[in-house]
Amino acid sequence: MEYWTEGNRVFTFWDEDEYFYPATIVTINGDDIFVRFDTGEEEWTNADYLEEFIVEVDDEVECKSAQDNLYYDVLVLEVDGDRVEVEYEDETTEWSSLSRLRFFVDED
Incomplete structure (x- = not known):
């Protein structure tokens, strides 16, 4: 996405x-963008540290498990709006929300 507007949902680098x-x-003030994470933390950042708030089938991300609130590697099986079905390494699946996902970008 080339531009952002106030109110956009995004994935932001922490x-x-x-x-x-x-x-x-x-808030957007020139090149500076003020974001509020779903956890409540807030910070100023810029567009280089934002990603679109979407995932696709077969994306590998981490999901905060409903069982123990810890993050685990998962594979996205299905996407339905803000809901995603994910598969854990032990092959169990669960429906979760985009707000419970995080991902790491390896720049190598």
Whole structure:
């Protein structure tokens, strides 16, 4: 996406652990973008650290499990709006929401 607007849902880079997490754009001031993560944290960033708020079938991401609230590697099996069906490494599946996903971008 070439541009962003206030209110857009995005995945935003969190520099403390280098993952992208769900967030909402609150304010745009020139090249500076203020976001609020779904967890409540807020920070200024720029467009280089934003990704579209979408996933696709066969994407490999991490999902916060409904069982224990820990993140696990998953494969996206199905996408239905903001809901996703994911498969864990032990081949169990569950429906979750985009807001429970995170991903890492390996730049190598």
